[in-house]
Amino acid sequence: MVIKMEGDRQILEETGVDEYASAVRAALETRAPAIPHTRTEPDSGGVDAQEYSASYHSAASHLSACCHGGAKMAVLAYSLGKREINQYFSIKNAKLLSLAAVILLTVFHTVSRYYGGGDTCEWLLSSGRYLGGNVWQPYGCMMHRYKGSEVKTCLAEKRVAFVGDSRIRQLFYSFIQIINPALKEDGKKHENIPFEDKSSSVNVDFLWYAEVNNSLKERLVSWTEGPSVKPDILIIGAATWSIKLRGGSSEALQQYRANLTAISSSLERLAEYGEVYWVLQDPVHEEGLSESRKMITNEQLELYNEAALDVLNSSKKNGKGRVRFLGALRQAAMETISQSADGLHLPESTRNVGAMILLNAVCNRVLRPVDGSCCQSLPAPSLLQKLTACVFLGSALVLLVLHVLGHNRHPKSRPPPSDVESGEEKKPAVSGALSHMAPFQAVCKMGLIMAYFYLCDRADVFMKEQKFYTHSTFFIPLIYMFVLGVFYSENSKEAKFLNREQTDEWKGWMQLVILIYHISGASAFIPVYMHVRVLVAAYLFQTGYGHFSFFWLKGDFGLYRVCQVLFRLNFLVIVLCLVMDRPYQFYYFVPLVTFWFVVIYATMASWPQILQKKANGSGMWHMGILVKLLGLLLFICFFAYSQGLFESIFSVWPISKLFELNGSIHEWWFRWKLDRFAIIHGMLFAFVYLVLQKCQVLSEGKGEPLFSIRISNVLLFISVVSFTTYSIWASSCRNKTECNEMHPYISVLQILAFVLIRNIPGYARSLYSSFFAWFGKISLELFICQYHIWLAADTKGILVLIPGSPSLNIIVSTFIFVCVAHEISLITNDLAQVAIPKDWGALLKRLLAAGVFVLALLVFRSDEGLRRAGKTD
Numbered sequence: 001m002v003i004k005m006e007g008d009r010q011i012l013e014e015t016g017v018d019e020y021a022s023a024v025r026a027a028l029e030t031r032a033p034a035i036p037h038t039r040t041e042p043d044s045g046g047v048d049a050q051e052y053s054a055s056y057h058s059a060a061s062h063l064s065a066c067c068h069g070g071a072k073m074a075v076l077a078y079s080l081g082k083r084e085i086n087q088y089f090s091i092k093n094a095k096l097l098s099l100a101a102v103i104l105l106t107v108f109h110t111v112s113r114y115y116g117g118g119d120t121c122e123w124l125l126s127s128g129r130y131l132g133g134n135v136w137q138p139y140g141c142m143m144h145r146y147k148g149s150e151v152k153t154c155l156a157e158k159r160v161a162f163v164g165d166s167r168i169r170q171l172f173y174s175f176i177q178i179i180n181p182a183l184k185e186d187g188k189k190h191e192n193i194p195f196e197d198k199s200s201s202v203n204v205d206f207l208w209y210a211e212v213n214n215s216l217k218e219r220l221v222s223w224t225e226g227p228s229v230k231p232d233i234l235i236i237g238a239a240t241w242s243i244k245l246r247g248g249s250s251e252a253l254q255q256y257r258a259n260l261t262a263i264s265s266s267l268e269r270l271a272e273y274g275e276v277y278w279v280l281q282d283p284v285h286e287e288g289l290s291e292s293r294k295m296i297t298n299e300q301l302e303l304y305n306e307a308a309l310d311v312l313n314s315s316k317k318n319g320k321g322r323v324r325f326l327g328a329l330r331q332a333a334m335e336t337i338s339q340s341a342d343g344l345h346l347p348e349s350t351r352n353v354g355a356m357i358l359l360n361a362v363c364n365r366v367l368r369p370v371d372g373s374c375c376q377s378l379p380a381p382s383l384l385q386k387l388t389a390c391v392f393l394g395s396a397l398v399l400l401v402l403h404v405l406g407h408n409r410h411p412k413s414r415p416p417p418s419d420v421e422s423g424e425e426k427k428p429a430v431s432g433a434l435s436h437m438a439p440f441q442a443v444c445k446m447g448l449i450m451a452y453f454y455l456c457d458r459a460d461v462f463m464k465e466q467k468f469y470t471h472s473t474f475f476i477p478l479i480y481m482f483v484l485g486v487f488y489s490e491n492s493k494e495a496k497f498l499n500r501e502q503t504d505e506w507k508g509w510m511q512l513v514i515l516i517y518h519i520s521g522a523s524a525f526i527p528v529y530m531h532v533r534v535l536v537a538a539y540l541f542q543t544g545y546g547h548f549s550f551f552w553l554k555g556d557f558g559l560y561r562v563c564q565v566l567f568r569l570n571f572l573v574i575v576l577c578l579v580m581d582r583p584y585q586f587y588y589f590v591p592l593v594t595f596w597f598v599v600i601y602a603t604m605a606s607w608p609q610i611l612q613k614k615a616n617g618s619g620m621w622h623m624g625i626l627v628k629l630l631g632l633l634l635f636i637c638f639f640a641y642s643q644g645l646f647e648s649i650f651s652v653w654p655i656s657k658l659f660e661l662n663g664s665i666h667e668w669w670f671r672w673k674l675d676r677f678a679i680i681h682g683m684l685f686a687f688v689y690l691v692l693q694k695c696q697v698l699s700e701g702k703g704e705p706l707f708s709i710r711i712s713n714v715l716l717f718i719s720v721v722s723f724t725t726y727s728i729w730a731s732s733c734r735n736k737t738e739c740n741e742m743h744p745y746i747s748v749l750q751i752l753a754f755v756l757i758r759n760i761p762g763y764a765r766s767l768y769s770s771f772f773a774w775f776g777k778i779s780l781e782l783f784i785c786q787y788h789i790w791l792a793a794d795t796k797g798i799l800v801l802i803p804g805s806p807s808l809n810i811i812v813s814t815f816i817f818v819c820v821a822h823e824i825s826l827i828t829n830d831l832a833q834v835a836i837p838k839d840w841g842a843l844l845k846r847l848l849a850a851g852v853f854v855l856a857l858l859v860f861r862s863d864e865g866l867r868r869a870g871k872t873d
Contacts, residue, residue, distance in 0.1 A: 091822060098819040101812060102452060105801050109461050118460060124360055124374035125277075126327045130335055131468035134349040136356070138328065140463035142797045144372030146359045148179050152200035154363035159203045161231035163219070164238045165210040168279060169193070170345055171235065171329075172206040174355035179204070205231075210241040212259040220266035230273050233362055235326075237279030239304040240296050240344065248295040253303055260311040267312070267323050275362065278312060279326045279354075280305045282333040288343025296344065305330075324361070329354035371796035373464045381458075381581075384860065388578040392447030399440040442830045449820055449827075450579045456799055457788040458580060463800035464792040467521030474520040474528060481512050488771035495702040497689060497759050501768040503542060506758075508776030509769070510535045515786060519798060519810070530730035530739050536589075537678040537747040538754075543593055544600060544682025551604040552625075552690060555611040559843060562601060563836045569594050571828050572784050580788060583861075585661040587784055588671050595672070596679045603632050603683075612690065622691065629684055636676050643669060657858045674740060681748045685755075703762040712760045719760075723753040781821040781828075790817040 112118070120141040128138040136143065146154075162172035166189070173185050176195045179202065183195075193206040209216045216238075222228045239256065246252035270276050281301040289296065312323050329346075332353050339347045346354075364376040381389075455461045492501045514535055522528040551557065573590045576582065585591055604610075608624065615621035639646045646669060650659045659668040692698050698706055705712040726749055733739040759765050775782065790813055792799040801816075802809040837843050 121375040141374035144369040158232040163236040174351040232274040285343040395443040469521040485769040504773035504776035508772035511779040527731040540678035541682040544679035548683040548686040557605040719753040719756040
């Protein structure tokens, strides 16, 4: 530890806090005498004026030394605090702790589901909470928001019956208004109301039965024993009229219980044919009730609900014949009934929640929406997933055999992973080949990690909840994050423009912002959405900048480096495609970066290969590289304005299997077009910078501004204005479509403004945040891993490891997620050394094998897709 202070620097470097304090006290005692308590006149035989003056100045020096020493102590405590944190909370200890947490949480959730009931349908129908506004969150699962077209598909040629009083009629209208939003309540009361959608043959009827009595019993019997067409779905409930007509008497409650007993067998028989939902009574706002309804109290309604639960549960069966209870609507109404116009009927927003709950209970298992995990069983593993599991198990078996045979020599220290996004590489800390067991150990670790991925997002072990955006859920974590980033600020090893520490820091804080953006659902807020779009463009800008710099300076166009980059970019995604049964384009950022790396390589490696060494000999070669960049720009513009040609090229098999999502190339077109100029901006910026650096125009010493004072100030002023102007424009966007059209042309202004503000002042280049830089080194893994072990339901929801405590859940899941991402980066690095040999012949053989594997995989997925489509038809 080195602290740059004059005087006691050696003491600070070699002693701890106690030793330093003792040294300061000793120094102070030798520097100044004690301060006199009283001033003595010169002629009284005391201290003379000269001695007094010396004592006075010594006292001042003593105070100054104390203050100076206190500042040093504060700096020392700050540095020692960081060192202690890093010592006791190492990444190794963190990974062990996260492994223990995963095991405990898996056991806890498995036992809870087995003994406590893991039926997400029960969770949906029985409990939940408001996230805010009118957004309802069922306990432990996600509720899809259905549209009219989806409801028509789900209920095609089915009959739905709502049976009950005016409250059930309200629920009926909320239900059919999802199918036909233009439909309005027609004011009919105390009569039946039919509804039919002829395009889908959906029939939804409301039948007026205000009480549970013989009339209702006869209707149910006619469905179960008579010729009447049975409803496929029955929603039924009533109680308020029984309370009102009989003044809330105990005799009325007893009669209600007896009548429920009389219809229970009919309800069970209907439940064997279709689905039956008994709607528990919602609370009332007693102060808002009219005089004729004052006897309908919440106490009375609770008694009637208890009677319904007791009677209909007494003969409850598993599976068919089971009458389900809709109690979540009652729970939602408790928070909103005070907004009721008459104290009895629910506000429209709450009724809509009830209708959406019913649709999720009925349709989720039919349509299987990704963001509707309630009432939906997960599909069985595909053949490809089973084969992948066999590969991991086979590696574990080989590892065990090697261990038994004594091949247990530990591998040498792992070299740090290469920075494949920026094109820079770190040299291995220790050279030497890995042991024979190392690849199998890496594959086994990957298998265990993939098992956790599968449990999180493809199994019914952990819970999932939907996102809900508020400004606090996005900006408060953002503030915490930047405070931590400042706390871990360090001196850079070098002060070069966009030095390694700085680019790692840049990637790190951008990735953390994107993670917070995703988990908070901030895409709903357009200003945040547009700024995050700039961050994605900045990643691509760095890709262009880094790879251009590498090729321009080193001229290494060898196959080995290309394969290393492609492997590190794509290894995790390919494994996830196999384990999680998702297409390559689902992880859109990796295909995007891979595509642009290939484009950069083709641009720089094509004839004539122009390098800095060649350009130094003749200035004409600088024009040559600019011509290449101009050709790349024309290529981008040509495809950007020829969507038909673009889609026709990428729709050709087998390319289509790499870039299609849900059978369409549209998502790839959108992602490609949105940041199409970011790469060439990065390449051009790298070219200009490297030329200026070679011409010694820049001052890159520590503490020195990049340009002269005047030019630096002008550029800083322009950068701040540009940065602010973009933010104002992004905050005034009316819709995403308009802003996305402008984004490719103006995002570079925000990126360049940030780069200049961060690099022109010398002191800014001399500092970096080691906190952000650490995350920047695993930014690719963080971006990919979030899909399944931090978020859930393919990023549509949030993984719930700690139910009932959202804040604690985020802390625990984030801790595990970061540890997993870091370990995957090391595993990828280990396997890259084995999979990509430096020997030319061996590398060609590996490439041929990889090509055959990918081709076979694409063929297999095509056949599997056709089989699935056939089953669906």
